[in-house]
Amino acid sequence: MxxxxxxxxxxxxxxxxxxxxxxxxxxxxxxxxxxxxxxxxxxxxxxxxxxxxxxxxxxxxxxxxxxxxxxxxxxxxxxxxxxxxxxxxxxxxxxxxxxxxxxxxxxxxxxxxxxxxxxxxxxxxxxxxxxxxxxxxxxxxxxxxxxxxxxxxxxxxxxxxxxxxxxxxxxxxxxGRLQHQRGDGGAIGLHIPDSGPLTPEAVDASLERARAFFPRHFPGEHYTAFSCGSWLLDPQLREYLPEDSNIIRFQRRFTLEPHQEQDTPDGDVEVLRFVFRSLSTPLDRLPRRTALQRAVIDHMRAGRHWQWRQGRFPM
Ligand SMILES: CC(C)(COP(=O)(O)OP(=O)(O)OC[C@H]1O[C@@H](n2cnc3c(N)ncnc32)[C@H](O)[C@@H]1OP(=O)(O)O)[C@@H](O)C(=O)NCCC(=O)NCCS
Incomplete structure (x- = not known):
């Protein structure tokens, strides 16, 4: 060929x-x-x-x-x-x-x-x-x-x-609730599937499973931290969501790295992907059913942008 x-x-x-x-x-x-x-x-x-x-x-x-x-x-x-x-x-x-x-x-x-x-x-x-x-x-x-x-x-x-x-x-x-990606730099990367609420209990249980799983099944790899890169870690969400919401409680586990715009996914695109499942619907035609949907639309209509952020915490 x-x-x-x-x-x-x-x-x-x-x-x-x-x-x-x-x-x-x-x-x-x-x-x-x-x-x-x-x-x-x-x-x-x-x-x-x-x-x-x-x-x-x-x-x-x-x-x-x-x-x-x-x-x-x-x-x-x-x-x-x-x-x-x-x-x-x-x-x-x-x-x-x-x-x-x-x-x-x-x-x-x-x-x-x-x-x-x-x-x-x-x-x-x-x-x-x-x-x-x-x-x-x-x-x-x-x-x-x-x-x-x-x-x-x-x-x-x-x-x-x-x-x-x-x-x-x-x-x-x-x-359990999370997907865990083997990684370099001693960190397991966390991913959050779209499968219902992200309760702290479900997250704790999944982390606990990972602490046992990786040493047992990948004994040659040494992990000391969990990391995550996501729109869910954008600290601006705290301006809109209550302190006891699952997203804010998830955020509190992490120490964030400084915001980096280059070589990372576009925050606005990722938020639209995961909150509306549409990348092309105009803002004024998107649904405003949940607190997060209203926050996303109002933030962007004010000319502001969402951030894709990375963070980690010790295993
Ligand atoms: C992560 C996720 C499970 C959090 O949902 P949750 O546990 O309900 O989160 P919270 O308790 O913080 O929700 C706070 C508010 O935001 C709303 N909300 C949260 N995630 C939402 C989403 N993806 N779309 C629309 N609304 C959402 C909730 O309904 C709630 O609003 P309400 O009080 O008006 O009902 C959910 O956002 C989701 O399924 N996301 C898709 C997967 C994803 O984004 N993965 C990360 C990829 S980098």
């Missing part, structure tokens, strides 16, 4: 195809599960029926007319790229963002790569004695992400396709 040709046919920058070509090299890919097993697998991964139906309908069977040679090339090489970093825990782009409106194969290409990697990461989990319930709870974030992406009309996917490579490389574990 010629990278210029692939990039042209996919309608994406040639540098990004070249990156896939270089990182994947001729490393092994991984086969997709048999289509007959796919409905059960998708169900285990919490994929909702509407998303599952689309994924099954565009299954990359040999000979499927939906799967042109360049799409097959990208699926194969992207899977190899992610697989080559099994055990890695940094963010990793699996390949270029695709024009997803060109059809279900385009829309779900990185989902098929995820499904192809489930066996490999399950074996990695077994090598680390990760219990089955943790393994499946972690991998089932796929379904949640697809559901959110559907709500966001596809706007969520460019971030999600990189985020989900953490799950299939064994870089991240869901332990």
């Amino acid at each position: 010629d990278v210029d040709d692939v990039a042209g046919r996919l309608g994406v920058p040639v540098e990004e195809v070249d990156r896939v070509h270089r990182l994947a090299g001729d490393r092994p890919s991984a086969p997709l599960p048999a289509r007959a097993d796919a409905p059960t697998l998708l169900d285990r991964l919490a994929v909702r029926p509407d998303d599952a139906a689309e994924i099954l309908a565009a299954w990359p069977d040999p000979g499927s007319p939906l799967w042109t040679p360049e799409l097959r090339w990208l699926l194969d090489r992207s899977t190899a790229l992610v697989r080559a970093d099994l055990g890695g825990h940094a963010w990793l782009a699996p390949g270029p963002a695709l024009p997803r409106d060109r059809g279900p194969a385009w829309r779900h290409l990185y989902v098929y790569a995820y499904l192809a990697l489930v066996d490999a990461v399950r074996a990695y989990h077994r090598d680390h004695d990760v219990p089955d319930d943790v393994s499946w709870a972690t991998l089932a974030d796929l379904g949640n992400n697809l559901a959110v992406d559907r709500r966001m009309n596809g706007d969520g996917w460019p971030v999600m396709q990189s985020w989900l490579t953490l799950h299939v490389r064994g870089g991240l574990y869901e332990l």
Whole structure:
């Protein structure tokens, strides 16, 4: 395959195809599960029926007319790229963002790569004695992400396709309320899925599980802190939310690093993503149902901006 040709046919920058070509090299890919097993697998991964139906309908069977040679090339090489970093825990782009409106194969290409990697990461989990319930709870974030992406009309996917490579490389574990990402610098990175209130009790229980989990399953790694990077840590939220709200109580656990605008996500975009699940609705058409929604809109209409902040606390 010629990278210029692939990039042209996919309608994406040639540098990004070249990156896939270089990182994947001729490393092994991984086969997709048999289509007959796919409905059960998708169900285990919490994929909702509407998303599952689309994924099954565009299954990359040999000979499927939906799967042109360049799409097959990208699926194969992207899977190899992610697989080559099994055990890695940094963010990793699996390949270029695709024009997803060109059809279900385009829309779900990185989902098929995820499904192809489930066996490999399950074996990695077994090598680390990760219990089955943790393994499946972690991998089932796929379904949640697809559901959110559907709500966001596809706007969520460019971030999600990189985020989900953490799950299939064994870089991240869901332990109760929080997801815990193995990290450098002695810190476990905390992530907060969209799964109900962030009560202090649920957070405490999840941290307690992590304190036991990592020394036991990753004894070669030494962690002394929890860290987090999020819009949830923006201290400006204290101007709007009560002291006993879950978000403010979560914030109080952390010592913040100085605000850095460069090389961090845009705070306004992240707040819109997680509070409204829309990046494009004008401010005056967004719902004002909760205290936070009203705060976000009023803050931005006053010409102010939200911050994506990083912080940590000792383990
Ligand atoms: C983190 C999260 C669970 C906190 O929710 P919570 O426990 O209800 O938080 P609080 O108790 O602090 O809520 C205070 C107020 O803000 C509202 N609120 C909190 N999170 C909200 C959200 N994502 N969207 C809309 N309103 C929200 C609450 O309803 C409450 O308002 P009310 O008193 O008018 O009902 C929630 O924001 C969420 O699910 N976020 C999505 C995931 C996320 O942002 N992850 C971090 C990515 S970097």
